[in-house]
Amino acid sequence: MTGVAPKSLSAFPFPFTTDSYRYSTNLAPAGTEVPTATGRWGDRLVDVDGDYETELAERATILAADPGRHAVLPHMRPACWDAMLTLMRALATTYPEVMSLDGDGDTWRWRNARLGVVQDFTVGDDSSLPAEPLAYVAAQVQEDVVLLDQRGDELFVDAGVVTFAAAWSFGFDVGMEFLEVHGPVPRLRESGVVTRARDFIVRLQPGEAYRRTNWSMAMGHRLDQSLERYPEWAPDRDAAVDADDDAFGRLVHLRVEVQHLIRLPESGAICFLIRTYLLSLSDLVTVEPWRLRAAAVLAELPEDLADYKGFAPHRDRIVAWLRHHGGT
Incomplete structure (x- = not known):
């Protein structure tokens, strides 16, 4: 690939570092830049890009139809x-030309020129905001936001806004314990990864932040592939069977989550951010190192993991498609 990669590729968090994949904690300090074949990613706690307004509008539509995505x-x-102020500070630091947070003590002013927002508020006074604090800040970040409460050495999913x-x-999952939430993931408990992750998280100190990636294969360009909307996105898996070669490349996507874990400074809760990126096979194969590595990883992955990652029925065709479409 020559020249400057388009934004969708230059900042895409390609997740594979070797030709095989198994579950691991793959944790790195937040803000650690990762160079890729197309550019870089990872230097930001919260990432605002060209899809900002579109994705926030989609989140608002989902929440209006299904308020249970916020609890x-x-x-x-x-x-x-605590989470709202932490994320506002991160946004203001990263995008000072369009966002700012000014104030002292309990009285603050938030400005988001990207959305045309100026909001004065008093910390602790819900009536000073047009929405509950977590919902308010979730309307201004592309990440899903989950808050984990720590009680002893256990973590509980006790708050969040999750639309994607x-x-x-x-x-x-609201109210469930961390290990329970990850129960359905094959090989995770046996490998000890989830227990090690839990133990790492409970040791985080106030203000510390770490990052990891997760991935799957998705049929269709849908951020919201929640179980609540399974009847809407499940047919995309069947559509792939009959898709011609070009349509197949546009339909199948590598779905990558960049997940941040932040120990909030005041409350001590864990803020778990999940930012989702989608890249079609048609775009992925324009980057030769990615094409080769993705084909190798998907071909080698054990069947139970391929099934959990959402592509077992189409594995052979995806791998063949990647291998055939080189040199574009």
């Missing part, structure tokens, strides 16, 4: 304020 258990109210889930239901 806050009563004891998490202070953590919601991949084959899971936030509404079902």
Whole structure:
């Protein structure tokens, strides 16, 4: 690939570092830049890009139709304020030309010129915002936001706004313990990865932030592949069977989540951010190192993991498609 990569490729978090994949914690300090064949990613805690307004509009539509995607258990109210201020500070630091947070003590002014927002508020006073604090800030970041409460050495999913889930239901998971939430993932408990991840998270100190990636294969360009909307996106898997060669490349996507874990400074809760990126096979194969590596990883992945990652029935065709479409 020559020249400057388009934004969708230059900042895409390609997840594979070797020709095989198994579950691992793959944690790195937040803000650590990752060079790729097309550019770089990873230097930002929250990432605002060209899809900002479109994705936020989609989130608002989803929440209006299904308010259960937003939930806050009563004891998490202070953590919601903490998360809102933490994310606002990150946005203002990263995008000072369009966003700012000014104030002292409990009284603050938030400005988001990208959305035409100027909001004065008082910390702890829900009536000073047009929405609950977590919902308010979730309307201004492309990431899904989950808050984990720590009780002893256990973590609990006790608040969040999740509109772009991949084959899971936030509404079902609210109140569940961290290990329970990850129960359906094959090989995860046996490998010890999820227990090590839990132990790492509970040791995070206030203000510390780490990052990891997760991935799957998706049929169709849909951010919202939650279980609540399974009847809408499941047919895309069947459509792939009959798709011609060009349509198949446009339909099948590599779906990557960049996940941040932040120990909030005031409440001590864990803020878990999930930012989702989609890249069609048609675009992926324009980057030769990615094409070769993706084909190798998908071909080698054990069947149970391929099934969980959403592509087992189409594995052979995806791998063949990637191998055939080189040199574009």
